[in-house]
Amino acid sequence: MTANKWFLSFLKKYKWKMALGLLLTTLISVLAIVNPYISGLIVDNVIIGGEFSLLPKLIITLLAVTAVRGILRFYYQVIFETCSQGVLYEMRDKVYRKLLQEDFAFYNKKRTGDLMSRQTGDMDAIRHFVAYVIYSVYENILLFGFALIMIFTVDVKLALCMLAVLPFTALTTYLQSKAVKPAFQRNRNCFSSLNAFVQENVSGNRVVKAFAKEEFEISKFNKENDAFRASQLDASKVWMKYLPIFEMLSNLLTIILMLYGGYMVIQEKISMGNLVTVNGYLWMLTVPLRMAGWWVNDIQRFTTSVEKIYDTYIEEPNVKSPQSGIDRKHFDGKVEFRNVSYRADDEEIVNDINFTVPPGQTVGIIGSTGAGKSTIMNLLCRFYDATGGEVLVDGINVKDLDLYDLRDNIGMAMQDVFLFSDTIEGNIAYAKPDCPFEEVKQAAIMADANHFIQSLPDGYDTIVGERGVGLSGGQKQRISLARALLKDPAILILDDTTSAVDMETESYIQEQLKKIEKDCTIFIIAYRISSIRDADLILVMDNGRIIERGTHDELVAMNGYYASAFRNQYGEIPEEVKGGASHGTK
Numbered sequence: 001m002t003a004n005k006w007f008l009s010f011l012k013k014y015k016w017k018m019a020l021g022l023l024l025t026t027l028i029s030v031l032a033i034v035n036p037y038i039s040g041l042i043v044d045n046v047i048i049g050g051e052f053s054l055l056p057k058l059i060i061t062l063l064a065v066t067a068v069r070g071i072l073r074f075y076y077q078v079i080f081e082t083c084s085q086g087v088l089y090e091m092r093d094k095v096y097r098k099l100l101q102e103d104f105a106f107y108n109k110k111r112t113g114d115l116m117s118r119q120t121g122d123m124d125a126i127r128h129f130v131a132y133v134i135y136s137v138y139e140n141i142l143l144f145g146f147a148l149i150m151i152f153t154v155d156v157k158l159a160l161c162m163l164a165v166l167p168f169t170a171l172t173t174y175l176q177s178k179a180v181k182p183a184f185q186r187n188r189n190c191f192s193s194l195n196a197f198v199q200e201n202v203s204g205n206r207v208v209k210a211f212a213k214e215e216f217e218i219s220k221f222n223k224e225n226d227a228f229r230a231s232q233l234d235a236s237k238v239w240m241k242y243l244p245i246f247e248m249l250s251n252l253l254t255i256i257l258m259l260y261g262g263y264m265v266i267q268e269k270i271s272m273g274n275l276v277t278v279n280g281y282l283w284m285l286t287v288p289l290r291m292a293g294w295w296v297n298d299i300q301r302f303t304t305s306v307e308k309i310y311d312t313y314i315e316e317p318n319v320k321s322p323q324s325g326i327d328r329k330h331f332d333g334k335v336e337f338r339n340v341s342y343r344a345d346d347e348e349i350v351n352d353i354n355f356t357v358p359p360g361q362t363v364g365i366i367g368s369t370g371a372g373k374s375t376i377m378n379l380l381c382r383f384y385d386a387t388g389g390e391v392l393v394d395g396i397n398v399k400d401l402d403l404y405d406l407r408d409n410i411g412m413a414m415q416d417v418f419l420f421s422d423t424i425e426g427n428i429a430y431a432k433p434d435c436p437f438e439e440v441k442q443a444a445i446m447a448d449a450n451h452f453i454q455s456l457p458d459g460y461d462t463i464v465g466e467r468g469v470g471l472s473g474g475q476k477q478r479i480s481l482a483r484a485l486l487k488d489p490a491i492l493i494l495d496d497t498t499s500a501v502d503m504e505t506e507s508y509i510q511e512q513l514k515k516i517e518k519d520c521t522i523f524i525i526a527y528r529i530s531s532i533r534d535a536d537l538i539l540v541m542d543n544g545r546i547i548e549r550g551t552h553d554e555l556v557a558m559n560g561y562y563a564s565a566f567r568n569q570y571g572e573i574p575e576e577v578k579g580g581a582s583h584g585t586k
């Protein structure tokens with residue numbers, strides 16, 4: 001499918017409405033020929049011929065035609081506006097749904113501001129096209145055609161003279177449309193880029209302030225702003241070059257009429273009334289010629305926007321739900337990685353990952369930064385697909401499971417906490433918006449968030465700003481944990497979730513997690529040994545591989561990476577721990 005066909009598929013639904021609109025437009029155009037004709041009759045029969053009795057009838061017809069045209073114009077404009085809003089509504093909806101289906105890889109490389117301009121500026125170019133350009137071009141082509149026909153009926157030679165202008169107009173239109181297209185494409189790109197820049201700077205405003213980089217950002221913004229202005233001016237330079245030509249061609253018609261028409265009246269080849277009639281048709285020829293340049297602009301803006309939206313729309317996510325995925329609403333929570341590897345951009349991210357976790361066990365994952373800890377959890381949730389080996393949940397390859405069932409069974413508190421600009425209750429109840437407040441509170445209690453939430457002036461109704469502005473790092477982490485817990489998932493993933501909370505809070509949360517431990521497989525990614533020391537299995541990762549595995553005691557006894565991390569965090573290892581006997585080290 002091409003971009004234009006895709007656009008037409010939206011228009012299809014409105015074809016009868018559009019047809020009615022075009023029919024009304026045709027009627028209006030036909031009626032446009034009546035008034036100049038009557039004006040001619042008034043000159044020839046009333047003013048020159050002296051038949052004054054005809055005047056009232058002719059005047060009433062003039063007024064009636066004008067009134068009917070006004071009413072019809074109102075109706076067809078409403079029709080086209082309604083169609084444009086309908087098309088836009090469906091297109092926005094479809095594009096938005098597709099955006100939600102896109103995977104992490106898509107969002108990694110796209111700029112938010114860029115995607116936003118698809119939904120705003122580009123959509124508006126389409127609305128303008130459907131609401132205005134379609135009928136306007138159609139009406140003016142009809143007016144032009146009808147006017148020519150009427151002039152032909154008055155005098156063929158005069159009509160032919162006026163027609164001679166047409167090839168020049170066609171050529172100018174073609175040349176302008178060719179010249180303006182690249183300028184418009186550049187213009188749309190600059191608009192997106194400016195949008196993306198502003199969006200990033202507004203979101204990252206705190207970093208800009210912290211580094212006192214306002215001046216630097218302003219100079220960067222000026223560059224974007226200059227580029228956008230230059231691209232606008234480039235486009236306007238094109239039409240500045242061509243508009244005078246359109247203007248000249250339309251004035252040429254008036255000159256032809258005045259010179260040749262006047263000459264014919266003097267020669268008595270046509271009547272004065274005929275000249276008035278043709279003069280009345282003149283606007284029907286000149287307006288389309290004058291407007292041609294603008295339509296070229298509008299049409300190019302429209303096609304560029306459709307292409308841009310369509311290009312985003314057709315990007316298929318790599319991670320998709322299988323056609324007939326295995327239906328499994330409730331998981332036991334067994335997780336198995338078999339020789340799993342993941343490569344991205346020709347770079348090995350994780351390799352040779354093997355482990356099995358029976359339902360209800362807790363796994364701790366520890367390791368250096370960038371070791372691949374979050375990546376293996378991303379593979380489990382199918383945010384990315386493993387490039388080698390198999391990730392299995394309850395013995396089934398995750399690729400064969402319905403994607404939404406899989407994710408429905410996983411509760412994840414992500415490393416990069418994101419909160420919506422909503423109430424705290426709304427954020428916690430994100431997975432279960434209709435659940436009773438008691439459940440929300442219970443989840444908050446488990447995440448040790450209830451206390452601080454209640455101390456806020458609006459409690460659970462406190463609106464947290466965009467991305468949770470106004471909350472501390474640890475508070476955000478606890479809300480994110482409560483959100484994951486409320487899901488009551490079969491698999492719970494806590495990626496660095498307690499890194500910003502104090503030790504006391506962490507041990508409280510650990511106690512709470514013990515309550516759900518038997519019904520839930522828990523993965524805890526952490527740097528602090530204290531976060532994972534009680535886990536049934538600890539995986540130590542480095543450089544994309546599991547380098548050590550076992551329980552806390554086994555790993556300490558191994559005297560490798562884990563033991564040295566333990567020593568760094570706790571000082572020297574007491575003798576009894578070296579022996580693998582105790583958990584009591586402080």
Ligand SMILES: Nc1ncnc2c1ncn2[C@@H]1O[C@H](COP(=O)(O)OP(=O)(O)OP(=O)(O)O)[C@@H](O)[C@H]1O
Pocket residue numbers: 108344345349367368369370371372373374375376384415
């Ligand atoms: N989709 C991706 N495309 C390219 N590189 C990626 C991708 N995902 C992860 N990486 C890279 O893989 C490495 C491991 O990333 P990962 O986020 O898994 O580390 P981590 O162990 O969670 O680190 P941290 O403890 O700092 O959170 C990093 O170097 C990261 O840049």
Ligand SMILES: [Mg+2]
Pocket residue numbers: 373374375415495
């Ligand atoms: Mg990580």
